[in-house]
Amino acid sequence: MQQLADQVANKQKxxxxxxxxxxxxxxxxxxxxxxxxxxxxxxxxxxxxxREAMDEExxxxxxxxxxxxxxxxxxxxxxxxxxxxxxxxxxxxxxDWEVEGTQxxxxxxxxxxxxALRHMVVDYPIFLRVNVEVLLEFAEKLKGxxxxxxxxxxxxxxxxxxxxxxxxxxxxxxxxxxxxxYHEFYEEDxxxxxxxxxxxxxxxxxxGSTNQLTRDRWKRVAAHFLGRSxxxxxxxxxFALMHNGQYEEACxxxxxxVHSMQYTRFEDRSVTCxxxxxxxxxLRQLGRCLLKQYEVSSEWGYLSKSLFFFQQASxxxxxxxxxxxxxxxAYALEMNGDYRHAAxxxxxxxxxxxxxxxxxxxxxxxxxxxxxxxxFRQSREYVLHTTDAAPxxxxxxxxxxLAARIMELEGNSSRSLCAVAYDDAYRKTYRGNLHxxxxxxxxxxxxxxxxxxxxxxxxxxxxxxxxKDAYLVMRKRQTHKPSExxxxxxxxxxxxxRQQTQQDIAxxxxxDDSDWMRLSCTFAMLNDRSTAVTAMSNWLITGGGYRARVTxxxxxxxxxxxxxxxxxxxxxxxxxxxxxxxxxxAQAEAQSRLEREARRQExxxxxxxxxxxxxxxxxxxEEEKQELDEQAVQNCTSILSEEAxxxxxxxxEDSEIVVTGVDQKSPRSED
Numbered sequence: 001m002q003q004l005a006d007q008v009a010n011k012q013k014x015x016x017x018x019x020x021x022x023x024x025x026x027x028x029x030x031x032x033x034x035x036x037x038x039x040x041x042x043x044x045x046x047x048x049x050x051r052e053a054m055d056e057e058x059x060x061x062x063x064x065x066x067x068x069x070x071x072x073x074x075x076x077x078x079x080x081x082x083x084x085x086x087x088x089x090x091x092x093x094x095x096d097w098e099v100e101g102t103q104x105x106x107x108x109x110x111x112x113x114x115x116a117l118r119h120m121v122v123d124y125p126i127f128l129r130v131n132v133e134v135l136l137e138f139a140e141k142l143k144g145x146x147x148x149x150x151x152x153x154x155x156x157x158x159x160x161x162x163x164x165x166x167x168x169x170x171x172x173x174x175x176x177x178x179x180x181x182y183h184e185f186y187e188e189d190x191x192x193x194x195x196x197x198x199x200x201x202x203x204x205x206x207x208g209s210t211n212q213l214t215r216d217r218w219k220r221v222a223a224h225f226l227g228r229s230x231x232x233x234x235x236x237x238x239f240a241l242m243h244n245g246q247y248e249e250a251c252x253x254x255x256x257x258v259h260s261m262q263y264t265r266f267e268d269r270s271v272t273c274x275x276x277x278x279x280x281x282x283l284r285q286l287g288r289c290l291l292k293q294y295e296v297s298s299e300w301g302y303l304s305k306s307l308f309f310f311q312q313a314s315x316x317x318x319x320x321x322x323x324x325x326x327x328x329x330a331y332a333l334e335m336n337g338d339y340r341h342a343a344x345x346x347x348x349x350x351x352x353x354x355x356x357x358x359x360x361x362x363x364x365x366x367x368x369x370x371x372x373x374x375x376f377r378q379s380r381e382y383v384l385h386t387t388d389a390a391p392x393x394x395x396x397x398x399x400x401x402l403a404a405r406i407m408e409l410e411g412n413s414s415r416s417l418c419a420v421a422y423d424d425a426y427r428k429t430y431r432g433n434l435h436x437x438x439x440x441x442x443x444x445x446x447x448x449x450x451x452x453x454x455x456x457x458x459x460x461x462x463x464x465x466x467x468k469d470a471y472l473v474m475r476k477r478q479t480h481k482p483s484e485x486x487x488x489x490x491x492x493x494x495x496x497x498r499q500q501t502q503q504d505i506a507x508x509x510x511x512d513d514s515d516w517m518r519l520s521c522t523f524a525m526l527n528d529r530s531t532a533v534t535a536m537s538n539w540l541i542t543g544g545g546y547r548a549r550v551t552x553x554x555x556x557x558x559x560x561x562x563x564x565x566x567x568x569x570x571x572x573x574x575x576x577x578x579x580x581x582x583x584x585x586a587q588a589e590a591q592s593r594l595e596r597e598a599r600r601q602e603x604x605x606x607x608x609x610x611x612x613x614x615x616x617x618x619x620x621x622e623e624e625k626q627e628l629d630e631q632a633v634q635n636c637t638s639i640l641s642e643e644a645x646x647x648x649x650x651x652x653e654d655s656e657i658v659v660t661g662v663d664q665k666s667p668r669s670e671d
Contacts, residue, residue: 101128173567283313
């Protein structure tokens with residue numbers, strides 16, 4: 001029993017020990033698990049921290065790159081803005097120079113010369129800058145670059161009477177208002193406040209709304225209650241300005257009146273504004289005003305606008321039966337170089353309106369248009385039809401000379417009539433003159449100055465095609481090319497004569513300084529750019545460049561213009577140049593007087609030499625006569641003495657014999 005009890009106790013002890021060991025093992029496993037979990041948690045925390053640190057580093061690197069990129073873009077933008085600001089400053093400075101040069105250009109050149117200069121597209125901005133540079137060289141008191149404080153309005157107001165003014169009569173220059181800043185008078189700048197202030201949204205209804213339907217309704221209300229009177233004020237102002245010759249302001253007012261009368265077709269809202277609601281008389285007047293402005297300024301934009309408004313006015317049937325309106329359209333087309341359509345319109349006027357009061361002018365214009373189209377036979381018929389009518393602005397000489405030139409271009413069929421016409425024009429030119437420069441009409445038409453004068457007359461009347469033809473013939477005469485009316489034999493003899501006399505060559509080939517400019521202006525008005533640029537380049541080359549030409553124009557200015565323009569006295573360089581010119585003129589006159597005196601003394605010496613040699617020849621002939629007379633007397637006395645000795649005659653008979661002998665011998669002595 002004891003043994004069994006011990007076995008049971010041992011088993012119980014073993015079980016307790018096993019349980020205790022099992023518990024120890026469990027506790028150890030639990031501890032090991034907890035240690036592992038703690039280590040794993042710690043590793044996770046460390047990994048998370050490392051990941052966060054890496055993310056933070058990546059984020060910091062990205063932000064640093066973004067910041068560097070943003071800073072780089074900012075630097076690039078600032079550099080670009082600075083470069084653009086510099087370019088803007090240079091551009092604004094260049095614009096100031098060009099604007100000032102454009103203002104001076106109007107005082108230096110005519111509108112046709114400006115049109116010719118503008119054809120040199122590359123060099124034209126340089127020309128404008130040179131205008132200001134030369135002005136600053138003369139007017140040393142003008143400070144700084146443009147814009148300059150010049151009074152162009154005073155010059156324009158006194159342009160017609162500046163040659164009669166003196167510097168004492170020039171009014172004082174008006175002081176321009178000083179530009180001030182608003183912060184000098186106000187705490188806040190109202191302009192900037194208005195800019196930065198948020199604008200109110202436009203109303204959806206009412207007169208100022210942006211809704212097209214509402215605007216159309218208000219236009220209909222205005223058209224119903226006001227009619228055409230809302231543009232009448234601008235129309236009246238435009239008519240008054242056009243009557244006073246202020247064509248640019250008149251064009252602006254008339255264009256405003258036309259725009260105020262443009263209504264939309266409310267029945268069809270898809271149709272845009274048109275000129276159908278504008279009175280055709282207003283459209284015609286605007287076209288005429290634009291055409292006048294083109295004649296004044298020689299800018300092609302005004303001519304194209306004039307043709308556009310003439311076309312809009314021609315859509316009204318009331319004007320298609322008006323010959324004066326058709327004549328205006330034909331003239332505008334002729335100025336634009338559309339000669340065929342101009343000829344069609346003029347032919348329609350001649351055929352459809354035979355009782356038109358200005359029919360002769362229409363026929364004459366048709367002749368000039370036919371000349372432009374090189375239809376010389378028809379042109380001759382039209383021009384000869386108006387020979388006795390003398391259209392407005394044309395003298396009989398101009399018409400006869402034009403007819404002669406047309407016959408010359410027509411060919412051999414009209415050669416005899418051409419000679420008669422040139423002779424008639426020659427007589428009309430020198431009628432009443434005591435001194436004839438050219439002895440015959442053939443010499444007259446061979447002279448370059450004849451064609452230069454005729455070309456100038458045509459150019460003043462804006463007949464640029466005729467002026468071009470005359471100037472080209474002038475250049476042909478200056479280069480010694482024979483006339484069309486000269487035979488080959490006469491041309492060869494004239495060439496030999498020119499080779500023999502160098503003085504005649506210099507006289508015939510002498511060029512006027514403005515011949516190339518005349519050609520350039522003519523081709524520019526005919527919109528022939530290449531030829532105009534070539535002629536202008538030749539003119540600039542012969543004159544030493546554009547700067548020399550501008551300097552010459554500044555030197556030729558009236559002295560009062562300097563006072564009007566700058567408000568200061570005449571520059572010293574101008575006065576010095578005038579003094580040098582006066583001294584040079586006096587020296588030239590003195591030299592010419594000395595040359596004339598030397599020439600007179602030479603002529604007198606030659607006359608004395610001729611008279612001296614003549615006296616010597618006369619004295620020698622007298623001595624020879626005396627010797628012959630003495631010899632004859634001796635012969636007679638010897639013969640008489642012999643006869644007296646032979647016949648022993650009385651003294652009375654001897655005297656009779658002597659007399660008879662002398663009478664007989666005298667013819668022999670004379671022989």
